[in-house]
Amino acid sequence: MKQVLTKKRSKKLWLSLYFYQLPLEIFTLETFTLDKHLNKDVDELKSPFVVIEKSKLLYCNQTAQACGLTNNMKVATAYALCADLKIKERNPSLESVCLLELANIAYEFSSQVCLYNNKTILLEVSGSCRLFSDLTNLLKQLNNKISLIAVSFYVAIAETPKQAFLLSIYDQESLTQVTQKAVQENNHRLDKIPIDFIAQDSFTQTQTQTHKQDNLKKITLKIKRMGIKILGDLFKLPDATLGRRFGSQFLTYLYRLKGQAEDPLTLYSIADYFSVQRCFLSGLDTIEQILFPAKPMLESLVCFLSSRRKMASKITWRFECFNGEQLSIDILLSSQVQSTQQLMGLTRLKLQQIHIKEKIEMVFLQASNFLCKNEKQNTLELTSLSKVEPNHLNDNAKEALDYLKDKIDARLKKENYFKLFIHDEYLPEKRSTLQFIQEHKTNLTSPCTQTYSHKENNHDKIKQQPLWLLSKMEKINLYSNNRHSNNSPSNKLPSNNLPSNNLIQQLNYKGLLTIESTAEKIENHWWYEDHYTHQSHKSNRVKNTCRDYFIAKNKQGICYWIFFDQYQEQWFVHGIF
Numbered sequence: 032m033k034q035v036l037t038k039k040r041s042k043k044l045w046l047s048l049y050f051y052q053l054p055l056e057i058f059t060l061e062t063f064t065l066d067k068h069l070n071k072d073v074d075e076l077k078s079p080f081v082v083i084e085k086s087k088l089l090y091c092n093q094t095a096q097a098c099g100l101t102n103n104m105k106v107a108t109a110y111a112l113c114a115d116l117k118i119k120e121r122n123p124s125l126e127s128v129c130l131l132e133l134a135n136i137a138y139e140f141s142s143q144v145c146l147y148n149n150k151t152i153l154l155e156v157s158g159s160c161r162l163f164s165d166l167t168n169l170l171k172q173l174n175n176k177i178s179l180i181a182v183s184f185y186v187a188i189a190e191t192p193k194q195a196f197l198l199s200i201y202d203q204e205s206l207t208q209v210t211q212k213a214v215q216e217n218n219h220r221l222d223k224i225p226i227d228f229i230a231q232d233s234f235t236q237t238q239t240q241t242h243k244q245d246n247l248k249k250i251t252l253k254i255k256r257m258g259i260k261i262l263g264d265l266f267k268l269p270d271a272t273l274g275r276r277f278g279s280q281f282l283t284y285l286y287r288l289k290g291q292a293e294d295p296l297t298l299y300s301i302a303d304y305f306s307v308q309r310c311f312l313s314g315l316d317t318i319e320q321i322l323f324p325a326k327p328m329l330e331s332l333v334c335f336l337s338s339r340r341k342m343a344s345k346i347t348w349r350f351e352c353f354n355g356e357q358l359s360i361d362i363l364l365s366s367q368v369q370s371t372q373q374l375m376g377l378t379r380l381k382l383q384q385i386h387i388k389e390k391i392e393m394v395f396l397q398a399s400n401f402l403c404k405n406e407k408q409n410t411l412e413l414t415s416l417s418k419v420e421p422n423h424l425n426d427n428a429k430e431a432l433d434y435l436k437d438k439i440d441a442r443l444k445k446e447n448y449f450k451l452f453i454h455d456e457y458l459p460e461k462r463s464t465l466q467f468i469q470e471h472k473t474n475l476t477s478p479c480t481q482t483y484s485h486k487e488n489n490h491d492k493i494k495q496q497p498l499w500l501l502s503k504m505e506k507i508n509l510y511s512n513n514r515h516s517n518n519s520p521s522n523k524l525p526s527n528n529l530p531s532n533n534l535i536q537q538l539n540y541k542g543l544l545t546i547e548s549t550a551e552k553i554e555n556h557w558w559y560e561d562h563y564t565h566q567s568h569k570s571n572r573v574k575n576t577c578r579d580y581f582i583a584k585n586k587q588g589i590c591y592w593i594f595f596d597q598y599q600e601q602w603f604v605h606g607i608f
Contacts, residue, residue, distance in 0.1 A: 044157045044166075044214065047195035048137065048177075049185045050130070050150050055082050055090035056182050057125045058310040080117040080312065081109065089121055117312060123149070125308060129182070132307045132331060134299050136176045139338050140169060144299040145192065148233070151199070153192050153296070166209075174206040176334075179327055189217045192296060193288040197221070197228055222263025226254050229262070234284050247284075250277050304399040305335050305343075314353060314390030318382045321350070321394065322375070328396045329374045341401040342369055348378065351393035358385055363440055365433030373434055380441040457555050458576060459605060460500055495548065495582060497592050497606035507593060507602035510539040540591065540604055544583040547590070551580040582608070 050056075059080070079095035081088050088104045098113040109116055126149060134152055137144045140163070143155035156169060163169035166188075177184065186206050187198035194217060201224045230248045253276075259265050265273075266289070274282040286292035309324045325348075336343060343364055350358040360381045362374075449465040456462045538544040554577045577597040584590050592606035 042157070043155050043190060044160070044188055045190070045192045045195040046141075046154050046156045047147070047187045047189075047192075047199035048133070048152045048154075049187075049196070049199040050133065050152075050182055051185060051200070052090065052183045053126055053129065053150050054121050055080075055092060057122065057129050057308075058082070058119050058312060059092075060129075060181055060309055078115060078117060079113050080119070082119050082121050084121045119312075125310070126150075128306050128308050129180075131302065133177065133180070133182070135302070135305075135331070135335050135338075136180075137173070138299065138301075139176070139334060140173050145296045146299055147192065147196060147296075151196055153195060156188070170206045170209060177206075179330070188214055189221075190214070191288065191290040192294050193232060193284075194221055194290070196232060197224055197288070200231060201225075201228055222261065222266065224262045226251055226260060226262065226265065232284075234280050246280075250281055253277070301339055303401070304397070305332055306395065306397045307331055308393060308395045310393050311391065314392060315394070316387055316390045318379070318387075321382060321391065322379060324394055325378055325396075326371065326375055328394070329371050329378070332396060332398060333369065333371050333374070336369060336401070339401070341403065343398045344400055344402055345398065346374070347395075347397045348381070349395040349397065350391045351395070352389040353392045354389050356389055358387075358391075360385060363437065365436050373437075376434075377437050377441045380438060458553070459496060460504075463500075495551075497608050500592075500606040501604065504603040504605055505540070507544070507604060508539045509602070510537045510543065538583060538593070538602060540583075540585070540593075541589075542585040542587065544585055544591065544593070546581045546583050548582040553578045553580060553594075580605070 077092075077094045079098050079100065080092045081095050081100060082090040083106055086106050088100060088102055088106070088109055091100045091102065095109075095113065095116065098116075100109050100112060100116075106118065109118075130146060130149065130152065134144055134146055137152050137154045141154040141156055141159045145153040147153045156166070159169055160166045163172065170186075185199045185203045186209055187195050187202055187204065188209055189195040189198055198217065198220060202220065230251045232247060234246060254265060259268075266285075270282060270285075273285065283292060287294040307328050309328065311324075315321050332343070332346065345364060346362050348360045348362070352358075362377050362381055364374075364377075451463055452466050453463050454461060538546075555575065575598065578594040579597070580592065580594040582590055583593050590608035591604050592608065593602060593604050595602050
């Protein structure tokens, strides 16, 4: 979103940040720092590199210039002079993303920030000087922030936006060289600026590059033919003469330059998304190499959120390889997890799940759909693990719990974790189910059709049932023995459950079992005479159940929950205590 500045004129201070090498440095923002961190050969880092546009060299690094390469040189000629030259086509979209990242930093120091052109940011700092004690302290902190991105820029400060812009491209000073005294000398310095420099400006901020060339550049040539070389000589001419010769639009431009007319700038406002990128000419092929630039990128995100008092519900990492292949990972965030250290930990967990086949050239970090502070987010619920209500937790406990949620989500992925849900069902295998945690929000209980409530069961019986049942019931073998001396009463089956052959039989499941409890009968759909309930369709028929449950123990002392199915006349193991 953008807003137009329409306030009455007042004495202001405009700071111009001119990123003169931005089209070149977007490809090398982190390369030198990363390679130095990895202890690579320094000479290898200084390989010749250029940015081209329309088959001509547009920007050259120092190594390329040392090889004799210059701007506007043809690519074929450049290769003839330097065989190991690295070339990249100019990428305006990446320049725009980087400029927005720099604008976000500038927004921390002033609420009036303007993206003046594709390489310049203006910010009004008269109020900020009072907020940061003085101009020197403000410029120092701003320089520390921008230096983290490792981008080159010139700076100037003046009372009008156009003065600040022209002085920044003419004086070529750094932030540490700008002082309050320099502002008082602006008029003298402005008079010395050559006429050619105004060709890099525009009548209005919204003008395109084409209009700029068709207007100010032509006017500049006409002025030079008149013998005028610097702005000081131009300012001495009568306004009426300049208006008749070069038009009212150019005269308005001069008024705005000198501060005699208001300059209506379109101000940068709070963005509804966040995006930063880094390019690596040598490529990244390990997780540790990716994590090195990830930290400053996450720091930029945290500063972005902090200055706007917002939270990110999700961040997205996107990786683009040299062969065009793209990888992407999403990280869901809880309300308390917003620090750089926590985000780095979650990023590391997610990166361990991807396989890097090709070297990565571009790294993108994106976030959108921001929430207000303390706004509830739909994330993994773990508060049921504690008897303490979420509202009773202190901030540190909430942050630790939220970070645990996000670590589980990053490690396991949301489709891999489940929760045990208890249902109002009569059969033991249907009383509890494992479901996705997200399902719990829309379907707390499973359908209770054709079931019989077990709420009348007393607590003693419920305590005798194991919490976790076997996923599949296992059959129990019968061990037959006619020698009555070896069959103690405790090992025999209940008389009402003996098979029709009347043999003395014992249960054998990983060893002989001894029954330790009396029978507990569980039966459903007993009101039907048939073995199956009557349904409208045969495939939907529900089988009747009649079971006698016991607790049995083997010689090792392991207790099993077993039952005898009256319809199948078969023993089964259903659970383990």
